[in-house]
Amino acid sequence: MDLSNFRMSFTGSVHSMRGPVRVAILVAGFAVSICRGSLSDQELIELSKDSSAIRAGKETYQNVCFSCHGQSLEGGTGFNLRDGEWVHGSSPTQILASTAKGFPEKGMVAFGSVYDEKTLENMVAYILSQQIGFRGLSYQIFHSAATNVPLERLTQSRPTKSGVLPRNFADEKLTDGDDYAMVFQGTLIVPEEGRHFIKVSKGRQDEVKVEVDGKESRPIDIGNREFQYAVKNGRQQVRMSYLKRDANPRFEVYLQGDTLYEPLSVSARNRMLQTNYFVKADDRPIVIRKKIEHLPPKSIGVGYPGSLNYGFSPVTNSIVGLWDGDFLNVGPNIDGRGKNPSRILGEWLFYESPGIQVLVEGEPFEGDFVKYTVGDSPRFEYADEKRRVRVSASPNGLRSIRFHFELEGFGRKRITLGLPEKSLNVESKDGAVLVGRFIVDKAKRSQFSITVTK
Ligand code: HEC
Structure with missing residues (x-):
């Protein structure tokens, strides 16, 4: 044009x-x-x-x-x-x-x-x-006729090929063969606030080295063949060297922060796009049992990507977190493995335990968690011998979600909802919203809902 x-x-x-x-x-x-x-x-x-x-x-x-x-x-x-x-x-x-x-x-x-x-x-x-990630990224490829040449030595030899990467993603698949090394070099833009890392997922035998402004950044082993390298805030020169040596080679690179998960390599980008695609192709919510940062163990995540997502704890039978954005990052525990929790890809409205919880005469209803059903709207169910509570939710536009509660067997008992201490924008036609409490109208005790808006 x-x-x-x-x-x-x-x-x-x-x-x-x-x-x-x-x-x-x-x-x-x-x-x-x-x-x-x-x-x-x-x-x-x-x-x-x-x-x-x-x-x-x-x-x-x-x-x-x-x-x-x-x-x-x-x-x-x-x-x-x-x-x-x-x-x-x-x-x-x-x-x-x-x-x-x-x-x-x-x-x-x-x-x-x-x-x-x-x-x-x-x-x-x-x-x-708001710009982040690599700019002016270039690559060099090094081959060696001999096997087992260390990364350091190989990358000091003469590159067999070099060029620029106009998309600014590191691409280790630009070459193949057995022993090769690649060096990616460019300006990395990191947000000014918070702590950030370059996170690399690599094959077991693969070697990686990261330098920031000419100084080697020491890797932090976070398990699962994943390593974090500290970076500074703002702009810096980053040089990443990669030696392919594993039978299942891998070089997946992300920029990771408390609320940020951004691909820096083609493989990382493709993985995130696949996940996003999967999520967007199917408008139904996703339900995932995996460790989520800031939520109590065993919490179950329900994602309405693009709208609001929440976590339900089957231990306290309550909604323990609510966030917006694209549900969860795909790592570090992509299949629920690994000791590191997943992170949300957006902003927390709250995370707190017990969070939003049904109270009977002011006390938590101590039913046992029964099950959750997955469908258009996942439903969590907990009960004791005589009484039963079902909790479900549905997004209400992009910035708001409606939680629906169905109660059985509570007779004329006074029902309230405990709300998080953190102030939330809660509305309902079924009762009175007070600070930290929602008092359910008598007539609505067996079925009521609240809407939380960002
Ligand atoms: C209804 C959806 C929609 C909305 C709303 C929208 N965009 Fe876009 N935008 C697109 C799509 C789709 C493309 C990609 C076009 C293509 O395929 O070439 C795009 C591309 C762009 C690009 C070019 C990106 C590139 O890689 O070169 C810019 C810049 C942009 N949008 C800015 C904006 C801004 C600023 C706003 C708000 C004022 C906005 N867009 C609102 C859908 C949208």
Whole structure:
């Protein structure tokens, strides 16, 4: 696409379409911001350091773009907008052009006819401020005629091939054969907040070395042939060396943080896409019994990816966590193996035990966990000899979930729900929401629901 032409026609159409608006704004005295030309790459980069522009851009993004591009820009129907892979151009002005022109044939409207230029620029500033992963990634391939040459020596020899990786994902499958090593080198962008690691999954005999700004990063063995390498916040030069030696070679690389799980290699990306695809192809909830970070042992996770997900504890018979985003990361315990818990791929609304729990005359109902049934809406059931409680949930739009409670055999006892201490946005027509408590109306005692909204 010829960008300069496009940008001219875009500016032109804004001016003609926005005629009346411009007049109104002129009167209000903001003419300058509308009439000036588009910002340059450098100016947009500057804007991406301006916290009020970022805040304004984030607001628009979270209202409009998140439904396709994900709440954390991680992608969904639309592409991931935070990684180093750009299909329609990665420069700030190209991102602005993509946003303004849209991809109507793919379902994304031309936002240039919806928003003024300032709003679009702020949105691009926000997108730029959220960038993570590799940029300017290059590779070198080393082969050796002799076997068992150590990684260090092999990578000091002359590369047999080298080049750039325009998608900015490390790709160990660019070559094959038995003894080979690869070096990937580029700028890694890490979020400014929190602690982050490069996580590498490798074959047993494979060798990996990671250097950050010229210094070797010491691996932390987290089991299951997975290793974490500490990285700094912000931008840094990273060099990853990989020697394929195992019969089942593997080099899967992620950027991992408390709430972040981002692929850095093609194999990692494919694995995450498969999982996402699997999840999105099937709109039904997923139910998973595996260790989830911050939730008590044995909790069962119910995922409505893209909406809200929750954890149910069959020990306390209560809802012990609620989060948004893409359910869980696929590692480190992909099949429920491993000692490390899975992490959520979004934000917690709460995690707390007992969390949301049915109380009878103010005391927890101590029934035994009976079972859960999986279907359109998974249902958890617990009971004692005479009484039974069933808990189910259904998403209510993208930011809200309805929990439904069915009670049998409680007669005229007073029923309340204990709520987490952390303040939650709870609504219900079936009773009164107080701090830390929901009091069920007498008439609704055998069937009631609450809606929690983000
Ligand atoms: C209805 C879904 C939808 C919405 C809403 C949406 N997009 Fe998109 N967006 C897409 C799709 C689909 C693509 C990929 C187009 C293609 O296949 O080439 C895309 C691509 C893009 C790209 C190009 C990415 C690249 O790799 O080059 C940018 C930038 C972008 N969108 C920004 C935005 C912004 C900013 C918003 C909010 C104002 C937004 N989008 C809202 C669906 C959407």
